[in-house]
Amino acid sequence: MPSSTDASINQAAAQAQLKKVKKQKVLLMGKSGSGKSSMRSIIFSNYLARDTRRLGATIDIDLSHVKFLGNLTLNLWDCGGQEAFMENYLSQQRAHVFSNVGVLIYVFDIESRDVERDLATYVNIISALGQYSREAKVFVLIHKMDLIQSTNREAIFNQRVAVVRRKTAEAVAILHKHQPSPSSLSESEGGIDLDMHLFATSIWDQSLYKAWASIIHDLVPNLGVIETQLASLGVAIDADEILLFERTSFLVVSRWSSHEGDRNPYGDRFERMSNILKSWKHTCSKFTGTPRNAEQFTEFEYKMGPTFSMFVTKFTANTYILVAMPPGEARFNSAKLNVAAARPWFKFLDGPPVSAGPPGQIPAGLGGYSNEMGGMAAEA
Numbered sequence: 530m531p532s533s534t535d536a537s538i539n540q541a542a543a544q545a546q547l548k549k550v551k552k553q554k555v556l557l558m559g560k561s562g563s564g565k566s567s568m569r570s571i572i573f574s575n576y577l578a579r580d581t582r583r584l585g586a587t588i589d590i591d592l593s594h595v596k597f598l599g600n601l602t603l604n605l606w607d608c609g610g611q612e613a614f615m616e617n618y619l620s621q622q623r624a625h626v627f628s629n630v631g632v633l634i635y636v637f638d639i640e641s642r643d644v645e646r647d648l649a650t651y652v653n654i655i656s657a658l659g660q661y662s663r664e665a666k667v668f669v670l671i672h673k674m675d676l677i678q679s680t681n682r683e684a685i686f687n688q689r690v691a692v693v694r695r696k697t698a699e700a701v702a703i704l705h706k707h708q709p710s711p712s713s714l715s716e717s718e719g720g721i722d723l724d725m726h727l728f729a730t731s732i733w734d735q736s737l738y739k740a741w742a743s744i745i746h747d748l749v750p751n752l753g754v755i756e757t758q759l760a761s762l763g764v765a766i767d768a769d770e771i772l773l774f775e776r777t778s779f780l781v782v783s784r785w786s787s788h789e790g791d792r793n794p795y796g797d798r799f800e801r802m803s804n805i806l807k808s809w810k811h812t813c814s815k816f817t818g819t820p821r822n823a824e825q826f827t828e829f830e831y832k833m834g835p836t837f838s839m840f841v842t843k844f845t846a847n848t849y850i851l852v853a854m855p856p857g858e859a860r861f862n863s864a865k866l867n868v869a870a871a872r873p874w875f876k877f878l879d880g881p882p883v884s885a886g887p888p889g890q891i892p893a894g895l896g897g898y899s900n901e902m903g904g905m906a907a908e909a
């Protein structure tokens with residue numbers, strides 16, 4: 530008795546979670562010219578890095594609603610960084626701007642000549658955020674790192690991280706004094722800390738994709754379900770690695786790798802793939818004359834003789850999937866059929882389900898296709 534009740538409660542909860550359309554307010558802040566609109570245009574509107582030179586300065590707040598997968602909408606507030614605007618956000622518009630924030634992305638221009646002033650503004654922003662959105666996550670991007678000589682990048686980044694962390698701790702300490710014990714501002718050993726992540730970024734390389742994939746990762750609903758389903762699929766088709774990309778941004782939403790795949794020494798391969806696939810999409814668009822936001826490819830295959838093979842294919846309405854496999858023609862072909870057969874189990878990525886019930890586990894048979902190479906792979 531209790532178990533069937535529990536099961537129906539669990540199912541109802543899972544269904545409710547899947548149906549919930551999530552809206553997340555994302556503040557994009559930092560000094561004028563630091564690169565906020567450039568990043569947003571590259572990630573979400575398929576601009577090329579060089580196109581961003583033509584972007585005009587953002588006047589006040591540029592609001593955009595980015596549909597990310599089926600049931601997540603990012604309300605991006607690209608806040609013009611001129612001083613007069615900044616002052617306005619912190620005074621008259623304070624409650625309006627800083628309430629209900631899910632994520633703050635703060636961009637520092639590494640080339641800025643007035644670091645002290647940048648830091649002072651940052652501290653004011655953190656104070657306002659702490660006052661109105663204590664649960665918000667903070668991502669600090671130390672941007673335009675391409676302008677720093679590569680041999681000095683790490684040292685300069687670390688130096689900046691230390692300063693930003695110290696300033697944040699100071700701001701939070703002041704907040705504590707005025708507003709005792711806010712729940713999400715926990716006290717750690719070295720002082721008070723905020724849920725904060727720092728990245729070195731540039732629009733000219735894949736570092737941008739690493740930072741943004743990390744930013745959206747925690748916002749994606751049903752991440753647990755996605756991860757479990759990807760793992761089932763990966764095992765069933767005998768893959769080394771699977772990456773799931775969001776359709777427009779090509780950010781990696783989720784990934785899975787086998788033990789063999791885990792041994793891949795290239796830790797930055799995910800953001801590299803995002804970058805490569807997006808450039809490739811641009812090239813397709815250039816040579817076919819299709820608009821850059823249009824869907825130009827449905828499938829891409831790459832077979833590296835005896836080393837490995839991979840394919841990238843349109844998966845659900847909102848996603849592409851990349852599958853990397855050990856070599857072998859039969860294994861490759863059956864994996865492609867099985868990925869196609871698995872689509873119904875990932876339909877929930879496209880939005881709240883119309884029919885009842887959360888997605889079940891992928892059955893071993895996967896719609897009737899069997900992986901003929903499975904046994905041989907185990908022997909090899």
Ligand SMILES: Nc1nc2c(ncn2[C@@H]2O[C@H](COP(=O)(O)OP(=O)(O)O)[C@@H](O)[C@H]2O)c(=O)[nH]1
Pocket residue numbers: 559560561562563564565566567568578581582583584585586587610672673674675676730731732733
């Ligand atoms: N070198 C370099 N320039 C960048 C980078 N990101 C943006 N820019 C340039 O910085 C200028 C200002 O960018 P914009 O996005 O308008 O800044 P915003 O005022 O913060 O929105 C543009 O000319 C961009 O091309 C980067 O990573 N490296």
Ligand SMILES: [Mg+2]
Pocket residue numbers: 562565566567585586587607609
């Ligand atoms: Mg701008």
